[in-house]
Amino acid sequence: MLEAGTRRWQARLMLGLFLMPAVLWLVSLIILPHLDLAILSFRERVAPREYRASLEQYRTFFAEPLYWHIFVRTALMSAIATLLTLLIAFPIAWTIAKLLRGRASSLLFVVCLIPFWVSETVRTLGWMILLRESGVLPSLLVKLGITDVPIELLYRDSTILVGLVYTSLLFMVVPLVGSLESLDNALIEAAYDLGASGWSVLRKIVIPHAAPGITAGCIVVFMMTLGNYLTPTLLGGKNSQWFTEQIYTQFITRFNWEQGAAFGFLLLLLSTSMVWVGLRLTGQRFGEVMRRS
Amino acid sequence: MIPSLPRPAWLRAGTTLYLALFLAFLFLPLLVVAVFGFNDAPYPAPPWHGFTLDWFIGNEAKGRTGLFGDSEILASIWTSFTVACWVTGLSVAVGTANAFLIERARFPGKAALSLLMLAPLVIPGVILGISILAFASRLAEFADDTFGLELEFLRPGLPLVVLGQFSYIVAISTLTISARLKRFDRTLEEAAYNLGASRAAVFRTITVPYLRPALIGSGAIAFLMSFENFNTTLMLVGADSPLTIMMYGRMREGATPVLNAVSLFLMVASALLAFTLMRGGSSQKPAPAA
Amino acid sequence: MSTPDLEARSLVKRFGAYTAVDTLSFSVARGSFFSILGPSGCGKTTLLRMIAGFIAPDEGDILIGGNSMADVAPNRRPVNMVFQQLALFPMMSVGENVAFGLARRGVARAERVKKSAEMLERVGLGGAGHKAVDELSGGQRQRVAIARSLVLEPTLLLLDEPLGALDLKLREHMKIELKQLQAAFGTTFVYITHDQSEALVLSDHVGVMNKGRFEQLGTPQELYYSPATPFVAGFVGSNNKIAGRAKSVQGGIVELESAEGWSIHAQAHGAIAAGAAVEAFVRPEVASLGRTSSELPAGHPQYAATVESLLFDGANSAVLVREQKSRFEFRIALPQTGRFADLKVGEALQFGFDPARAVCFPVAGSPSA
Numbered sequence: 003m004l005e006a007g008t009r010r011w012q013a014r015l016m017l018g019l020f021l022m023p024a025v026l027w028l029v030s031l032i033i034l035p036h037l038d039l040a041i042l043s044f045r046e047r048v049a050p051r052e053y054r055a056s057l058e059q060y061r062t063f064f065a066e067p068l069y070w071h072i073f074v075r076t077a078l079m080s081a082i083a084t085l086l087t088l089l090i091a092f093p094i095a096w097t098i099a100k101l102l103r104g105r106a107s108s109l110l111f112v113v114c115l116i117p118f119w120v121s122e123t124v125r126t127l128g129w130m131i132l133l134r135e136s137g138v139l140p141s142l143l144v145k146l147g148i149t150d151v152p153i154e155l156l157y158r159d160s161t162i163l164v165g166l167v168y169t170s171l172l173f174m175v176v177p178l179v180g181s182l183e184s185l186d187n188a189l190i191e192a193a194y195d196l197g198a199s200g201w202s203v204l205r206k207i208v209i210p211h212a213a214p215g216i217t218a219g220c221i222v223v224f225m226m227t228l229g230n231y232l233t234p235t236l237l238g239g240k241n242s243q244w245f246t247e248q249i250y251t252q253f254i255t256r257f258n259w260e261q262g263a264a265f266g267f268l269l270l271l272l273s274t275s276m277v278w279v280g281l282r283l284t285g286q287r288f289g290e291v292m293r294r295s
Numbered sequence: 296m297i298p299s300l301p302r303p304a305w306l307r308a309g310t311t312l313y314l315a316l317f318l319a320f321l322f323l324p325l326l327v328v329a330v331f332g333f334n335d336a337p338y339p340a341p342p343w344h345g346f347t348l349d350w351f352i353g354n355e356a357k358g359r360t361g362l363f364g365d366s367e368i369l370a371s372i373w374t375s376f377t378v379a380c381w382v383t384g385l386s387v388a389v390g391t392a393n394a395f396l397i398e399r400a401r402f403p404g405k406a407a408l409s410l411l412m413l414a415p416l417v418i419p420g421v422i423l424g425i426s427i428l429a430f431a432s433r434l435a436e437f438a439d440d441t442f443g444l445e446l447e448f449l450r451p452g453l454p455l456v457v458l459g460q461f462s463y464i465v466a467i468s469t470l471t472i473s474a475r476l477k478r479f480d481r482t483l484e485e486a487a488y489n490l491g492a493s494r495a496a497v498f499r500t501i502t503v504p505y506l507r508p509a510l511i512g513s514g515a516i517a518f519l520m521s522f523e524n525f526n527t528t529l530m531l532v533g534a535d536s537p538l539t540i541m542m543y544g545r546m547r548e549g550a551t552p553v554l555n556a557v558s559l560f561l562m563v564a565s566a567l568l569a570f571t572l573m574r575g576g577s578s579q580k581p582a583p584a585a
Numbered sequence: 586m587s588t589p590d591l592e593a594r595s596l597v598k599r600f601g602a603y604t605a606v607d608t609l610s611f612s613v614a615r616g617s618f619f620s621i622l623g624p625s626g627c628g629k630t631t632l633l634r635m636i637a638g639f640i641a642p643d644e645g646d647i648l649i650g651g652n653s654m655a656d657v658a659p660n661r662r663p664v665n666m667v668f669q670q671l672a673l674f675p676m677m678s679v680g681e682n683v684a685f686g687l688a689r690r691g692v693a694r695a696e697r698v699k700k701s702a703e704m705l706e707r708v709g710l711g712g713a714g715h716k717a718v719d720e721l722s723g724g725q726r727q728r729v730a731i732a733r734s735l736v737l738e739p740t741l742l743l744l745d746e747p748l749g750a751l752d753l754k755l756r757e758h759m760k761i762e763l764k765q766l767q768a769a770f771g772t773t774f775v776y777i778t779h780d781q782s783e784a785l786v787l788s789d790h791v792g793v794m795n796k797g798r799f800e801q802l803g804t805p806q807e808l809y810y811s812p813a814t815p816f817v818a819g820f821v822g823s824n825n826k827i828a829g830r831a832k833s834v835q836g837g838i839v840e841l842e843s844a845e846g847w848s849i850h851a852q853a854h855g856a857i858a859a860g861a862a863v864e865a866f867v868r869p870e871v872a873s874l875g876r877t878s879s880e881l882p883a884g885h886p887q888y889a890a891t892v893e894s895l896l897f898d899g900a901n902s903a904v905l906v907r908e909q910k911s912r913f914e915f916r917i918a919l920p921q922t923g924r925f926a927d928l929k930v931g932e933a934l935q936f937g938f939d940p941a942r943a944v945c946f947p948v949a950g951s952p953s954a
Contacts, residue, residue, distance in 0.1 A: 020396045023389040028411055031462040032418075035426035042429055094317055097310065100297050110314075117321050119565040121523040123542045124558040127339075128324025130546065131331055131555075136340040138327055168320070187297050194300055229419025232525050236546060246421045246526070253425050253530065263429065266422045277417050486672035488660045489637055490686035490737065500685070504676040 036270075043263035059264035069248065069265075076245040077272060079159065080227040083166040087174045087223050088216065090167060095178035100187070111179065118172040126236045129165055130156065133237075157239040165233040170226060174219040181215025182208070221280045225273050245269055325562065332555030339552045350556040362556040371541040372557075374453065375522050378537055381457045382464055382521035387514045389461075390468025391506070397469070398476045413470075415463035424530025427459050452533030459527040464520050468513040475509035515572050519565065588651040590615045590740050590773040591636065596645035598631050605631040607797035608645070613741075613775060613790070618767050621777045622784040623794035624820070629777040632794070633743055636775065637666050650740045660689075665734035666743040670750060671726055673718045679705070679729055680714025686737040704736040705729075708766065723751050724759055731763075735770055744776040748783060760786050781821050785809065793817050813854070815946045818866040825872075825915050828864040828948070831857050839945040841865050847911035850886055850940035855947050862948040869903055870918040872938040874925060880935070887937040890915065892930050906934060 046056040063069045098111050117125060132138045133155035140152035155161060185208065193203045209216070234244035249269065252262030331339035335347035337359075353361035362368060397409045415423065428451065435449035448454040483505070487497045503510075525539045532540050538561075542554055589612035598606040605628040613619040621629045634640045636647055638659030647654045649663055665686070674682050683701035692700070698714075705714055708728040713721070721729065727747060734742055748756045748763075764787050767774050778784055784791045785805040792799045793808060793816070801813040812818035819826060829843035839853045841863055851865040875881040890906035893914060902919040917936055919925050 017400055017402060020392050020400060021402070023392050024396055024408065024412065027389060027462065027465060028408075028414075031427060031458060032411075032415055035423075035430035036418075038430040038433055039422075039426040090317070093310070093313055097314060101310065103298075113318065114321065116566075116569075117325060119519065119569050120325060120558075120562050121539060122525060123523070123539045123546070124328055124561055125324050127542070127546060127554060127558055128326075128328040131327045131339050132324060134340070136338070138341055141341045168324070171321075187299065190297055191299060225417060225419065229421055229526060231421055231529065232543065236543070246419070249421055249425060250529065253428070259425075259429060262425060266425050269419060270422050273419055274417060480670070480672065482668050482670060482672040483674060485639060485659075486666070486668055487674070487685065487689075488639075489664070489666045490733065491660050491689045492685070493660060493689070496689055501674060501676075 039263045039266060042260055043267050045260055047260065053260075059261050060268075062261065063264060063268065072243045072248055073245050073268065073272075075243055076228060079162065079166070080224055083163050083170065083227045084220050084224045086163060087167045087170045088220060091171055091174035091178055091219070095175050095182055098175070099179050099182035099185075111175075114175050115172060117168075122169055122232050125168065126165060126233055129161075129168070129237060133161060156237060157241050159238070159241075162234050162238045162242060162244075165237040166227050166230065169230065169233055170223040173222045173226060177215040177218040177222070178212065179215075181212040181218075185211045217280050217283070221277050224276055224280075228269065228273050228276075328555050328558045329562065332552055332559045334552055337551060339550070339555050350552040359551075360553060362553055362560065365553055368538070368541065368553065368557055371536050371538045374535045375537040375539070378453060378457055378460065379518045379521040382460045383514050383517040385457070385461045386465040386468040386517040387472075387510055389465050390472050390513060391510065393465070393469040394473035394476045397473045398479075412466055415466045418463070420463070420524070420526030421530060423462055424459055424527040427455060427462065427527075428530050431455055431458075450533065451531055453535055455531040455533075456528050456537065459531045460521045460524050463527070464517045467520070468517055471513040471516065472506065472509045475506055479505055512572065515568060519568070587615055589613055589648075590650055591619075591775060592648040592651075593632075593636075594646045594648070596632070596635065596647065597643045598628075598635060598640060599643055604797050606635070606642070609798060610645075611792060611799065611802060613773060616771045616773055617789040618764070618774045618776065618787055620784040620788040620791045621775070621794050622779070622781055622791050622821070623777075624779055627794045628797040629779075629794050630745065633666075633745055633775070633777050636741070637664055637743055638662050663740040664743060665737055665739040665741075666745065667727075667730045667734055667747045669745045669747065671730040671747065673726055673729060673733075675718055677718070678714065679710070679716045679718060679721065682718065682729055683714070683733045683736055685733065690737075700736055701732075704732045707769070708732045708735075724755050724762075727751070727759055728762075728766075731766060735766075735772060738772075740773065742772050742774050744774060746778050748778070748780070756783075763787060785821070793820060795820075812866070812944060815864055815866070815948075818944060818946070822868060823916065824866040824868055826864060826866055827913070828862075831859055831861050831863045831945075833859050838940050839863060839865070841945060843911060843913060845911035845913055847888075847908055847913050849943070851943035851945035852941050853945050857945065857947050863945050864948055865943055865945040867915075867938055867943040869916045871942045872915070872917045872936050874904070874917050874919070875935045878935045881937050882939075885937045885939055887935050890934050890936055892928055892932045892934060894930060895928060904928060906936060 043059050044055055044057065045053040046058040047053055063073075094110075094114065098107050098114070102110060130137070133140075135152050135154040135156070137155070139155055140149070143149045144152055189207055189211075190203055193207050198206065229246060231244065231246040231250065234242040235247055238244065245265065246269070249262050249265045252258045252265060328339075332350055333346050333348070334344055335349070336344040349359045349361055351361045352363055353359035354364040393412060397405070397412075431449040435446050438444040438446045438449075479502070483501050484497050487501045488494075492500065522537075523539060524537075525543065528537055528540060529543075536544070538557070542550075542557065545554055591613040593609055593611050596606050596609045597604070607628075609632065621632060623629045631640060635642050636649075636654075638654065638657065654662055674685065677685065680698070680701050683704055684697040687697045687700060702711070702714055705711055708731060710725060710728055710732070713725070713729075718726065718729070730747065731742075744763075748759050751759060760783060763774075763776075767787075774787075776784070776787060785808070788805055790802065791805055791808055792802045794800070795816050801808060801817045803813075808817055808821045812821060818824055827841060827843055827847070827849060829841045829847075832840045832842050832848065834840075834853060834857055837853050838850050839857055840848060840850055842848045849865060849867075851867070857863055873881055878887050881887055889909040891909065893905040893907050896903045896905065896916075900921065903916050904919055904925070906915050906917060907913065908915060915936070919928075
C-alpha cells in the first residue's frame with residue numbers, strides 16, 4: 003500500500019511539474035495582464051497618481067467621432083480585405099488542391115509560402131518602392147504614356163488594402179488547400195454526371211465542403227488585419243487611420259494608458275466577437291479551427 | 296473544374312494567366328527590394344544608376360554607409376537574434392511540456408486549460424503588448440513603492456519583448472508539438488519498455504526521436520516569428536531596438552538602399568533556414584501555422 | 586518436470602463492474618507453445634498484458650521461471666512481447682531495432698552489432714540490418730519483431746495476435762514459419778489469437794478463453810475431438826449444432842429430439858436427465874453420406890435428406906443438406922474421393938453418423954463448467 007501511495011505522490015509531482023510552465027504562462031502573461039488592462043480601462047485620473055473608477059474612457063470613445071469613426075473604418079476595411087483575400091486565394095487553392103498533381107502541386111504550394119518567410123517589414127518596403135511617387139510603377143506609367151507625371155500611389159485606402167491582402171494570403175491559402183484537398187473528386191464527377199453545371203457544383207458541393215476551411219481562413223485573416231499596425235501605417239501614411247495606431251498613440255505617445263486600455267479592450271471585443279460569430283455561423287468549435295489554420 | 300472533366304480553352308488560358316499574375320503579385324515586391332539594394336543611387340527608386348555593392352560594404356570613407364558598416368543595423372540584428380534565441384528556447388521547452396500535458400496527462404479542468412492555451416492566438420499582438428506592458432509596470436511600481444526595489448526587467452526593454460513574443464509563440468509551438476504527439480503510437484513506448492528500457496531510456500530513444508521533426512519545425516517557426524514580430528515588440532521595446540523596429544523607424548524617415556541590403560540579407564537567411572528544414576525534415580513538412 | 590516457465594495463480598482483473606479475467610490459474614511448461622484462444626472481449630489481451638506487466642492484477646500472482654512478478658516492472662521481466670501491430674521503431678534501422686534491448690542492457694556496441702546480425706541471420710534476414718523498417722514486407726517485419734525479442738533470450742515470448750494484420754496467404758505462410766522458429770529456438774511462446782486454426786496448427790496446448798475464464802485447457806486434439814463445453818464445441822472447428830430435449834438417456838447415449846421433431850443420438854457429456862434441455866454437436870466430417878442407405882456404415886441411425894447447396898472449396902468441400910422430416914439444415918464434409926463430385930441441388934440422399942462421435946451437453950441455466 004505504501005508503494006502505491008508513493009507512486010501516486012510521484013505522479014502528482016510529475017503532473018505539477020508539467021502544469022507549472024503552462025499555468026505560469028497563462029496566468030502571468032495572459033490572464034493577469036488582461037485583467038489589469040480591464041481595470042485600467044475602467045478608471046480615470048483625477049489628480050497625479052490618484053484615480054477613481056469610471057466609464058469616462060469609454061464615454062470619450064463614443065463622444066469623440068474621430069475615435070469611433072476610425073474604429074468602424076478599421077473593421078470595414080478589414081472585412082473588405084478578408085473578402086478580397088478569399089476571392090484571390092480561392093482559385094489558387096483550387097489550382098494547388100485539384101488542378102495540379104504531385105510535384106507541381108507541392109511546388110506551387112511552397113512557392114506561395116516563400117514570401118511569408120520574409121518579414122512583413124521587408125514586404126512592405128517592397129510595396130513602398132513599387133508604389134511611391136518616385137517609385138517603380140508610377141515611372142512605368144509615365145513611360146507607357148498613361149500618365150503625364152508620376153502619381154502618388156501610396157497613402158490611399160486601396161494601397162492599404164493591397165498591402166493587407168498581400169500579407170494575409172498565406173493564412174487563407176493554407177486552410178483552403180487543406181479543406182479542398184479532402185474533397186473527393188468523385189463527388190464533383192458525380193455532380194457533373196448528374197447534370198450539374200460548374201457554377202452549381204461550386205455552390206452545392208465545393209463551398210459546403212470547404213466551409214470549415216473558408217471560415218478558418220476568414221477568421222484568421224480578419225483577426226490579423228484588424229490587429230495589423232505596420233502595413234496600414236506605412237502604406238497609408240497619415241491617412242491610414244487604423245485603430246491600432248490610436249492605441250499606440252494613447253499608450254506610447256500621449257502616455258494616456260487608461261484611454262489606450264479602453265481602446266485595446268474595444269478592439270479585443272470586436273476581434274473576439276467576430277471569431278465567435280464566424281464559428282457560430284458554421285457551427286464549428288474554436289479548437290478545431292485553430293488547429294486547422 | 297478538375298482535370299478529369301472537360302475544361303473549355305478560355306478557362307485553361309484564364310487559369311494560366313491568373314496564376315502568372317498571382318505569382319507576379321507575390322514576388323514583385325521582393326524582387327524590387329532585392330534589385331534596388333544594388334542600385335548606385337542614394338534612394339531605392341528608379342531610374343537605374345548602375346550596379347554597386349556600396350549598400351553592403353560601403354563605409355564612411357566612401358560617403359555611403361553599407362550594411363556591414365552600419366553599427367546601428369548590426370546591433371539591431373544582434374538584438375533580434377538574441378531575443379529570437381530566448382523566445383525559441385522558451386517556446387519549444389514550454390510547448391513540449393504543454394503537449395505532454397494535453398496529450399498524456401489527466402486532470403480536472405484539462406479541457407478548459409487546453410482551450411485557454413489557444414487564446415493568445417486570437418488576441419491582437421498590439422493588445423498582448425500593451426497588457427503585458429501595463430501589468431509589468433504595475434508590478435514594478437508595486438515593488439518600488441512597497442519594497443523600494445527597482446526591478447529594471449519589468450520596464451520596457453528586451454526581457455519584456457521576450458516575454459511578450461513568447462506569450463503567443465508558445466501557443467503555436469504547443470499546437471505543433473501536440474499535433475505530432477497525438478499521432479504517436481504509444482505501443483512503441485510499451486515495446487521499448489518491454490525490451491528492457493527504463494522510463495528515461497524510453498523517452499530518450501523513442502519519444503524524443505519521434506518528436507524531433509516537430510521540435511525542430513516549431514523551433515524554426517518560433518525563431519522566424521520572433522525575428523519578424525512587430526506588433527507586440529513595438530509596445531514593449533526599450534532602448535535596444537530589434538531589427539523590425541529599427542527598419543520601421545527608418546522606413547518612415549525615407550531610407551537609403553541599405554534597408555534593401557538588410558532585407559536581401561534576411562531573405563537569404565530565411566531561404567537558407569527553410570532549405571535546411573526541408574532537407575532535414577523531409578518526412579514532416581513544418582506546418583506553416585499562423 | 587522442471588518448474589513451469591509461466592504460472593498464473595488465481596488471477597483476477599476487474600475494470601469497474603466488469604471482470605476481464607476471472608480467477609484464472611494455469612501453467613505453461615518450458616519450451617512449449619501455448620495459445621490462448623478466444624473471441625474478442627474474452628479477456629485474453631488483458632491476461633497477456635498482465636503477464637507482460639503493463640496491467641497489474643487485482644488478485645493472484647504471476648510466476649515466471651518460478652519467480653513472482655508481483656512487484657517487477659515490465660522492463661525488468663524476463664518476458665518479451667511481439668505486439669499486434671509489431672511496434673517496430675520507425676526511427677531506427679532494422680539492425681538498431683534488434684539491438685535496442687541489448688543496448689538497454691548495456692551490452693557493448695560491437696557485441697550488439699554482432700548479436701543482432703546473427704539473430705537476423707537466424708530468422709532469414711541476414712544482411713538486412715541497415716535497411717529501414719518501412720523497406721520490409723509484412724512477413725519480414727514480423728520476423729524482425731520476433732528477432733528483436735528473441736535476441737534478449739527471454740524466458741517467455743508473448744505474441745499478441747501478430748498475424749492479424751497480414752493478408753490471408755501470408756498468414757498461412759507465417760503460421761508455419763512461427764512454428765518452425767519456436768521449434769528452432771526452444772523458447773516458450775505464449776500466443777493469443779481469436780483464430781482457432783492458428784491456435785490448432787501452432788500450439789502444444791491451448792486454453793480456450795471465454796468471459797475471463799478458461800473453458801478448456803488441453804491439446805488441440807483434445808479440444809477438437811472432446812470439447813469440454815458447448816462453447817468449445819462451437820468455437821473450435823466447425824460443428825452442426827442441434828438443440829432440443831433429452832427424450833431418454835441410455836448407457837451414456839442421449840436421444841435428443843429437436844423442436845422441429847428431428848431425433849438424433851449423441852454421447853452425453855455431464856449429467857443429463859431425461860426431459861432436460863440439451864444441445865448436441867456433430868462435426869461435418871463425422872457424418873457420412875450415401876445415395877442409398879446401403880452405402881452407409883451399418884448400425885448407425887440414418888436420415889433422409891435433400892441437397893440444399895453445394896459448398897465447393899477443394900479439400901474443404903462440403904454439402905448443406907436438409908433433413909426431410911424436420912427441414913433441419915446439416916453440413917456434411919464431402920469425401921476426397923470425388924465420389925460425390927456430380928451431386929446436384931435437390932438430389933435425395935441418406936446420411937448418418939456414429940452417436941459416440943457426437944457430443945451432447947446439458948443446456949445450462951447455471952454456468953456449464
